[in-house]
Structures are given as structure tokens and as C-alpha cells.
Amino acid sequence: MATNLICKTRMPKGLIEFVSWLAWIGEWLCIGALSAVCFALDVTIPDSGKPKIFLQPVVEFVHEWPTLIGISLGLAIVVVRCGRWLGKRPSPQEVTLNRLVTETLDRFRDTCFPGIPANEPKDHNRVTVFRHEKCWWIVWPFRGTLTPWGFGRHPWSGWLVMHRRSGHVTRGRRTTFLAPDDAQNAEGVVGQAWRRQAHRVGSGQSKLPVLAAVKHVGAHRALWYRTLNICKKPTAKATQFCIDLETVRNYAEATHCSTKFVWQRIKQKTPLPTSLLAVPLRDKNKDFWGVAVMDSCNQYECIDTDSREFRTAFNKLEQQLHSFGVMDDAGR
Amino acid sequence: MHEWIKLDPFEFNRQERRIIHGVAITVGLAPFDVPERVRGFYDDEIGRFVIEFSYQNDEGQSGREAPLASWQSENLTLYVGEHTGCIYEIHLNVDNLQVDAVRLNLQLKKAIDELSTNDRFAARRRHYELANEAISRHATELLAH
Numbered sequence: 001m002a003t004n005l006i007c008k009t010r011m012p013k014g015l016i017e018f019v020s021w022l023a024w025i026g027e028w029l030c031i032g033a034l035s036a037v038c039f040a041l042d043v044t045i046p047d048s049g050k051p052k053i054f055l056q057p058v059v060e061f062v063h064e065w066p067t068l069i070g071i072s073l074g075l076a077i078v079v080v081r082c083g084r085w086l087g088k089r090p091s092p093q094e095v096t097l098n099r100l101v102t103e104t105l106d107r108f109r110d111t112c113f114p115g116i117p118a119n120e121p122k123d124h125n126r127v128t129v130f131r132h133e134k135c136w137w138i139v140w141p142f143r144g145t146l147t148p149w150g151f152g153r154h155p156w157s158g159w160l161v162m163h164r165r166s167g168h169v170t171r172g173r174r175t176t177f178l179a180p181d182d183a184q185n186a187e188g189v190v191g192q193a194w195r196r197q198a199h200r201v202g203s204g205q206s207k208l209p210v211l212a213a214v215k216h217v218g219a220h221r222a223l224w225y226r227t228l229n230i231c232k233k234p235t236a237k238a239t240q241f242c243i244d245l246e247t248v249r250n251y252a253e254a255t256h257c258s259t260k261f262v263w264q265r266i267k268q269k270t271p272l273p274t275s276l277l278a279v280p281l282r283d284k285n286k287d288f289w290g291v292a293v294m295d296s297c298n299q300y301e302c303i304d305t306d307s308r309e310f311r312t313a314f315n316k317l318e319q320q321l322h323s324f325g326v327m328d329d330a331g332r
Numbered sequence: 333m334h335e336w337i338k339l340d341p342f343e344f345n346r347q348e349r350r351i352i353h354g355v356a357i358t359v360g361l362a363p364f365d366v367p368e369r370v371r372g373f374y375d376d377e378i379g380r381f382v383i384e385f386s387y388q389n390d391e392g393q394s395g396r397e398a399p400l401a402s403w404q405s406e407n408l409t410l411y412v413g414e415h416t417g418c419i420y421e422i423h424l425n426v427d428n429l430q431v432d433a434v435r436l437n438l439q440l441k442k443a444i445d446e447l448s449t450n451d452r453f454a455a456r457r458r459h460y461e462l463a464n465e466a467i468s469r470h471a472t473e474l475l476a477h
Contacts, residue, residue, distance in 0.1 A: 209354075254355040
């Protein structure tokens, strides 16, 4: 599914299509120019005094700057192609398919979270489908300072990538979790479900700690608070910071994430769920394909996986995802 | 047609629950790994008593995967799914083995122990134990056929 960055701006539809058409023309002109350059390099410039050839000044210019012209045209093709990719709009078939899949996930969500009031925000109870990718370049949030994939990891480590989500909100950012071959290092509740079976974190009276009140603190301020605590002269904010550190540490341990991962989401003011249930999904060959995650930020948690309603709804969800072809483009 | 015995997933899929720092963490089998039904019958064509399991997505679009004979002894053969590792069929040589509930349980436990030592199926041990328990509970009904 192409990322429609330009479509998310307020550019009129007609202008996007015109720019896309212009980019297509430009791409073919660059390809034609590159071919002409190669032809010109093969032409021998006649000595002075002899009759000039057609467009001799152009040919002389090409002979003088072949590398610069070649690289410039190549870069121009890449830039134009990137622009066309970014501005690509989904086809009517893709729009219909997306709508059908979203409706399927919405129905499954209603089964998993019965009794939710009508005015409850949609993003408080979600169903997210993660797809396992053997190779993935764009990882969010970044795991390391030097590389986005973290120390000792790379695009081919194996990642669980957000593929589809219920509702119409919180669908822009593609969260990824590490799901490597050394499965003991799998990240998140979704990674734990990938390596074993149904995995639930936070239920009944023992939910995950609420992190809505935790505020992100910059590195310098954090160092100052730690210093105050070490010197046994803590202020109210330093004490609260220590409590928040412990809370975040407990949350990270329960959800099999790093504290850095959790702090990054707190910094972005992304709501963190208090209850999570992850169940693996299988493709048509019964091989593991991905994971379905049901997360909740309120008191309504997902029903038991052994209940008849869940099993029937989950079976129906898998069958419908198969029939829509969602699990066919596994990207392997 | 041989009758199926319906299994109650709540009865078999005992989830492991721990409380860590006040947070409940529950691990259980996925819905498609818990058998829904089991039946037993004597198959005249192969001359074996067959115990067969059915799972919830066997009748779906993908159908049931091809079972492979993954563990064999003189009197017992286990057929597990090629991709999932789930137990689909158990074939018993009742001509050689005087089958009763206790002997069946012992034979299956031995088969599960040995199958779980295989790297490919070690992670499925929990599922095999569940299948064994399902057979133990309904052995009298299964062997009555």
C-alpha cells in the first residue's frame, strides 16, 4: 500500500494528478536524454576545418562532462520516481478493499469488546493486525542512536509491522516490533504471541499501570533529578520522577519492551494500553503469518479466547482476511 | 458416520497465569490449536483403530493440512500437521495391542515425550498434552466404538 503523503495535504485532487502526470513525462524525458547521452558519447567529433555534425555543440558538451550529466540524469529519474510513488493515490479497488477489511475488523472488535458505550473513543479499544516481514527498512520508533534497527539488528532481522487496524483513527503511524529468529529477543506482547501462542497482559484487577500521567523528562533534567535523589535531597518533582521511572520499568517488563521504547511513546503522547491480548494468525498453508492484537485503554478488556464467541469470531476473521487476499501479499 | 465428541476448550486449555509487579500475564493456546471435537472408530480399510481430532478452521477456505506420520511404533502411529504440528490422527494396532484406557494413556504419554524431543515439535508439547488429556477423559466413549 503506497504512502500517500501528498494526499494527506490540502492539495486539490486535480493538481496532484497533474503533477503526477508531469512527473511521468519528466521521467521518460530523462530516460530519453540518458539514451541520447550514450549515443552522443559514441559519436566522434570531427576535427576543426571539417564540416560540423548536427548539434555539435551539444555533443562537445556531453564529451566534456559525461560523468556529471550521467549522474544528474540518474538522480533526476530517482527523484521523479520517488515523487510519483509518494503522490500515488489508491485505486478504486484498493479503496473498496480497505473499507471491507476495516469493516471486518470493526465487527471483530465489537465481538471482542462487548458493552462499550457508543460515545467511547474508537482508539481506546482497537484490533490491529501485524504482519511478519523478513526484511523491513523503515522501523518506528528508532531502536538505536546510530541505526534505526538497534545494535546488532538490521532490516533482515525479522519484524512485525502494523498492517491493518480497526476504526478510522491511529492508522497513520506504522509501529514495528522486533520478531527475530532468536525468538527469546522478540519485542512486545505481539512478539511473544509470535513465538508461542495466545498472550494476554493485564486483565481483571491486575491491569498494566496507567502511564497517562507520566511526563517525559529531558536528559538534563533527568540527570538533575537523579543527582538530587542520590544526594538524598529530593524535591517533589525528583521524587515523582523516581516513581515514574519504576512505573515505566514495570510496564516495559510486563510488555517485553525496552524502557526506551516506552519513554519514546510517552514523549510522543501516544496512549499506552492497560490491557493487551495477542493471538497469532496463520496463512492458507497454516504457517504463521502475523499476529492480531486486541488492546484496550479503558476498563473494557477483550473477552476470553476460549469463549465460543471469540473462537467463532476469530475463525470468521481469518477466513475473511484470506478471502480478501490480505494474507496473500506476505512480502516474503 | 462416526459421531464426534465435542470438547470444551475451557476444560482443557488451562492458561498459565502469573502476576508480575501487579500485572496479570496469561499464556494459553491459540484458538486454532485447541481441538474442538474428537472421535474414535475402527477403519476396516487400514485395519487400525483411529482417533481423529477436528480443529475450528478445518472446514474453512484453506481446509485441513496434510497430516504426516511423525511418530511410529509397532502399535501406535501419530499423524501431525505438516505446518502446524497439531495432532490430527492416532492409529492404534488393536490386533496386537489390547487397548484399554490405561494402556492407551501410557502409550500416548510415551509417544508425546518422544515426539517433544524432536526440535521441530518441542514447542507443541503443551498442545500434545492437551490432546492426551482429551483422550483420557473420553477414552471410554472413544473405545466403545
